[in-house]
Amino acid sequence: RTRNFQDLKESSIRDQVFDLIEFVYIPTLHRLGFYQLKSELEDRVMEYRHPDVYKSIQKKLDEGAEARKKLIAEFTKPIKKELDEHGMKYVIKSRTKSKNSIWTKMQKQDIPFEKVFDLWAVRIIIDSEPKNEKADCWHVYSVLTNIYTPNLNRLRDWITVPKETGYESLHATVQTPDKQWVEVQIRTNRMDDEAENGMAAHWRYKGGKAGQGIDFWLQNIRESLENTEKSRMSFSLSSKKFSNEVYVFTPTGQVKKLRLGSTVLDFAYAIHTDVGNQFSSATVNGKIVQIDHVLKNGDQVNIITSKHNRPSADWLKIVVDPRTKSRIKKALDEARQIEIAKGKELIERRFKNWKEDFNQEVIDALVQHYKLKKITDLYYLISLEKIDILDIKKWLSEKDAPQEVVDDEAIIKQFEEHEVEESSADDILIIDKLDNINYNLAKCCNPIPGDEIFGFVTVSKGISIHRTNCPNAAQMRERFPYRVIESKWKSQSQPNNLRVSIFVEGEDQMGLITKITQVISNELKITIANMNFDSKDRKFKATLSLKVLDLPTLEVLMGKLRELKGVNAVYR
Known part of the structure; x- marks a missing residue:
């Protein structure tokens, strides 16, 4: 019907039709996710109700079109250069605000058109594997903020915590050298598809089968509304009961809408997070049921709690609602943090009693000894008594014992593999009391001015410089003392990065x-x-x-x- 607006302007019922569009169609399209059509209808309503304002904004947008095109090209040029150097696969798009959005902002902030600085925005869409999406988006953000100054108060992280609608994107506002603020949206192809096409795209990515669920039905509506060639086609909307939701009741008769397959544990968290976290048991229609009992339409559910109960990791396998999973994970994380704090306090107290230094070197060695990934894993397992404190004491007594070393030349070769490929061009060291000697800074410990260091004579790559607390230092000194030479930093007049x-x-x-x-x-x-x-x-x-x-x-x-x-x- 958008094609027939001109006819409506001459019709006696035009006011009624535009009221219907403004107060029924537009809100409905917004809820269904038809954002492009919604924006078009808003502009059409504005053109009808406020023609002078509409024409004025349209004229000013047309006059500044070439200038905006040039600004966008200048803004995106350094971004493209950096992303190409980082090997990112991406597409950069730009858009101009709709005339209705511009006018709404002018009214809210009581400003003229010339004071609306965010007339356009940039969207960076990256090609990313699902497991790398979050890291890749933050990688692009890092590149962007290295080029332009960010406004942290305007940062919107809907990747870590998506909107309730499922919208995912990273919104950053940055300032150009000429003091102009620009909004940049960073998202992956999947996120962009779901943002543009609503839940129909989400259904497709989640592996839904064609013809199943209300999302597929809504996609049919979307395609019919947005495809003008099929605007006159009629299709029947089935009134089948879509089975992606269930409606259940509290003991007081309050209705709760849950996802298909929801359990009594999902219901508990739908009531309140604390009710879910303290879940003990449940009754459905007056009968006691298991924690994984699946609810059906019309069930009356009563939750029994205990203040001594806490969530279990097994609960994540029981619930189906993503929001419920998020709440359980948060509770588990808080409980884990408490255990980590207990474990850290315990190990620090024991080291103090043993009169042993508890420093970063010792911590890293313990993490490596128990083949853990993080320091917090060590503290957590100590608190749960899965790592025996007496085993740690035994490890301390044995850690200084000499270890069997393989062939000398193999070890030297291993050390050389840690060296920087190119020698330093700056004369910043005194080696064996001599200046101007070629050297390499070791990759294994990355020494910098201020670190205590020593030199190690390699077979084929000259002298390598290591920190005295380098992981390889003890073995070098023990096995090859004749290769170790005194080294120290010079006092520098020129800084070295x-x-x-x-x-x-x-x-x-x-x-x-x-x-x-x-x-x-x-x-x-x-x-x-x-x-x-x-x-x-x-x-x-x-x-x-x-x-x-x-x-x-x-x-x-x-x-x-x-x-x-x-x-x-x-x-x-």
Whole structure:
């Protein structure tokens, strides 16, 4: 019917028709996810009800079209260059706000057209594997904010916590060199498809079969409404009972709408998170049932709780609602954090009693000894008594014992594999009391000015420089003392940016990665050469390759990062 608006303008019933469009069609289209058609109808209603304003905004948009095109090209050029260098597969799109959206903003903020600065926005759509989606989006965000200054108050992280509608995207607002604010949306192909095509796309990605469920039905409606060639076609809308929802009742008669397949545990969390977390048992229609009992339409459910009960990881296999799973994971994570704190306090107290140093080197060695991935895993298992404190004491007494070493030449070759491929071009070291000697900075420990160091003479790659607490240091000194030479840093008149890697572990929570990059780039002006982000079970581990001047600078940075809420550990 959008094609017949001109006829409606001459019709005596045009006011009624436009009222129907404004107050019925447009809200309905918004709920169904037909955003493109909704925006078009809003502009048509505006054109009819406020023709002078509509024409004025249209004229100003037309006049500035070429300038906007040039601005968008200039804005996206450095982004494309950096993303290409990072090997990202992507598409960059731009859009101009609808005339109705512009006018709405002018009214809300009481400003003229010339003061609406976000007339256009940019969308970066990346090709990413499902398991890498979150990391890839934050990777693009890191690239973007290294080019333009971000406004952290306008950051919207709907990747970590999607909207209730399922919308996923990372929205950043950045400032160009000419002080203009631009909104950038970062999402993957899957996220973009679901955002543009609503739940029909979500159904497709989740593997739904054609013809099943209300999402497929809504997709048929969408295609009919948006395909003008088929606008005159009539198709029947089946009134079948779609079986993707169930309606059940509380003991007081309150109706609760749940997903198909929901259990009594889903129902408990639908009442309140605390009710779910303290679930003990349930009755359905007056009969006691198991925790995994699946509900049917019309069931009356009563939940029995106990303040001593806590969620179990097995509950995640029972519930079907993603929001319920999220609440259980949060409760499990909070319980885990309590156990981690207990384990840390216990091991620190025992080390103090044993008069042993409890430092980062010892912690890392224990994590490696028990073949764990993170420091927090160590504390957690200690608290649960899955790691015996007496075993740790035994390990301490044996850790200084000499270890059997394989062939000398094989070890030397192993050490050489850790060396930097190119020699340093700067004369920043005094080696064996001599200046201007070629050397390599070892990759295995990444020494920087301020670190205590020593030199190691290799067979084919000259002298390699290691930190005295390098993981390989003890073996080098014991097996090849004749190859170890004294080395120290010069006092530098010119600063040297040297590469060093640090590791950050913490909670995978909204905005934390942004705060970390802000501390590094904005507060301390340190260059991020590379960043790798790995997330699993609501935890993350970031490997940051930085260029720093010296050890004091690095220590200040690590101290600031440890102060951030959600960061559990920072180490080299």
